[in-house]
Structures are given as structure tokens and as C-alpha cells.
Amino acid sequence: MKNKTPELTFIFPKGEKGTDDFFTGNAYPTALVDEDSIYNTLVGNVYFEPKARTKWHSHPAGQILIITDGIGYHQIEGKSIEIIKKGDVIKCPPNVKHWHGASAETGMQQLYIIPNTEKGIVEWNEKVTEEEYLK
Amino acid sequence: MKNKTPELTFIFPKGEKGTDDFFTGNAYPTALVDEDSIYNTLVGNVYFEPKARTKWHSHPAGQILIITDGIGYHQIEGKSIEIIKKGDVIKCPPNVKHWHGASAETGMQQLYIIPNTEKGIVEWNEKVTEEEYLK
Numbered sequence: 001m002k003n004k005t006p007e008l009t010f011i012f013p014k015g016e017k018g019t020d021d022f023f024t025g026n027a028y029p030t031a032l033v034d035e036d037s038i039y040n041t042l043v044g045n046v047y048f049e050p051k052a053r054t055k056w057h058s059h060p061a062g063q064i065l066i067i068t069d070g071i072g073y074h075q076i077e078g079k080s081i082e083i084i085k086k087g088d089v090i091k092c093p094p095n096v097k098h099w100h101g102a103s104a105e106t107g108m109q110q111l112y113i114i115p116n117t118e119k120g121i122v123e124w125n126e127k128v129t130e131e132e133y134l135k
Numbered sequence: 136m137k138n139k140t141p142e143l144t145f146i147f148p149k150g151e152k153g154t155d156d157f158f159t160g161n162a163y164p165t166a167l168v169d170e171d172s173i174y175n176t177l178v179g180n181v182y183f184e185p186k187a188r189t190k191w192h193s194h195p196a197g198q199i200l201i202i203t204d205g206i207g208y209h210q211i212e213g214k215s216i217e218i219i220k221k222g223d224v225i226k227c228p229p230n231v232k233h234w235h236g237a238s239a240e241t242g243m244q245q246l247y248i249i250p251n252t253e254k255g256i257v258e259w260n261e262k263v264t265e266e267e268y269l270k
Binding site (some may be wrong): 009011012013031032033038039040041043061062064066068086087089091093094101111114116 | 144146147148161168169176178196197199203220223228246
């Protein structure tokens with residue numbers, strides 16, 4: 001059975017579907033902490049439905065992901081896809097290209113933390129192709 | 136009925152009970168991201184059983200709390216206690232004394248983010264008395 005309904009325990013309101021500029025598939029990003037000069041930290045939540053994922057992108061100061069429910073994939077450029085799941089904490093170093101999203105059959109809920117925002121937030125690149133995603 | 140069992144949806148392993156040096160009651164802290172010179176960010180989770188709370192404390196670079204389940208209290212020195220619950224995001228500015236914990240009848244699960252750790256992490260103060268807690 002493909003595309004099982006992701007029975008995630010939602011922590012935040014689901015919000016609106018993210019645009020094709022940043023995501024492939026049905027992803028629902030919600031900003032939680034905006035950039036400012038006190039905390040220099042951006043925090044947000046994304047619900048990914050099965051098969052949804054970000055485009056390739058990088059962060060000038062890196063990124064921390066905290067998986068709060070479901071199962072997903074994370075890939076750093078040049079490395080294999082890693083399976084990530086509820087309770088996992090993932091770091092992506094500064095200026096390293098990566099993508100993250102739900103697995104093919106189960107959705108994923110994740111918090112993202114972007115530290116040191118005075119260095120920049122994100123640079124977006126190309127889509128993750130079906131071939132890359134299914135590898 | 137007092138002290139209902141908190142039926143929280145645990146994201147992380149519960150871990151070991153935190154010490155009386157930092158907490159009153161049954162609190163279970165788990166480190167998720169340690170301090171380093173790349174991200175300059177400390178992240179962790181705390182499960183608070185009903186009535187459990189931190190001591191008064193402050194952070195040289197401030198703190199962000201993300202409530203992932205349950206109901207709790209947060210108080211900044213000189214202000215009233217605020218009720219915090221699943222989905223809430225709370226900021227405490229640099230060098231401001233505060234405490235946080237579960238409500239009297241329901242537990243709380245929270246993530247904490249301490250940014251800019253090069254400025255310091257935490258300074259601990261006195262216990263939150265029963266009188267302060269029940270106000």
C-alpha cells in the first residue's frame with residue numbers, strides 16, 4: 001500500500017502549503033521564531049506529506065533539524081540518503097548543500113533551527129529529482 | 136483530582152531525573168545538541184511531571200522555549216506567571232531571571248534553545264517556592 005495517510009501527532013497548526021519555489025510535493029512550513037538581532041536564530045516547523053521534500057539548498061551558518069514525528073530522508077551532497085525519524089537530531093554544516101523531506105510512504109514533522117542568522121539564512125538550488133529521491 | 140497522570144506524547148527517551156541543583160520535583164532533562172563553535176547553539180528537551188519546575192535562572196544570550204506537549208507555567212521576574220501549552224513558543228531575553236515548569240495538574244514537554252553560547256549558557260539562582268509557584 002503506497003502513500004499511507006501519515007498519522008502524525010501535530011504540535012503546531014498545519015498552515016498553508018509551501019510553494020514550488022522551495023518544495024516538491026505537499027509541505028506545510030510554519031515560522032515559529034523570526035530573525036532578530038537578540039537571538040540571531042530562526043526556528044520553524046515543516047509537515048511533509050509522503051514524498052514531499054525541499055529543493056537542494058544550503059545555509060551560510062548551517063542548520064539543526066529535530067524530527068518530532070514520522071519518518072523522512074536527509075541527504076548531504078555527495079553522501080547517501082539517511083533515514084531520519086521521530087526523536088532524531090540532524091546537523092548540516094555551514095555552506096553544505098542538502099535536502100530533507102518525508103519518506104515515500106510516511107509523512108514527517110520536523111523543527112528546523114538556523115543559528116547565527118547574521119551570517120545569512122538559506123540559499124536555494126535545484127529540485128531533488130525523482131531519481132535522486134528514490135535512490 | 137490532583138496530580139493527574141500526564142499523558143504526553145513523548146518524542147525523546149525520558150532519560151534520568153534531573154538533580155535538585157536545577158529542578159524542584161520530577162523533571163527529566165535530555166541534551167540534544169551540545170555546545171560547539173560551529174552552531175553556537177545548545178538544544179535540549181525536558182519532561183516536567185505535574186508541579187515540577189526549574190529553579191530561577193538566567194541566560195547571558197537568552198532562551199527560546201518550544202512547548203511540544205502538555206501545559207505549564209513560565210514566569211519572568213517581576214511579571215505574572217503565564218500559562219504555556221502545546222504549540223507555544225516563548226522567548227526570555229538575555230540576563231533576565233525566569234523559571235518554567237509543568238502546571239500543578241498536567242505535565243509539560245518542552246524543547247529549549249540557547250543561542251549564541253559563546254556569550255555563556257546559564258546562571259542558576261534560588262528555588263521557586265511553593266508560594267511563588269501557586270501564585
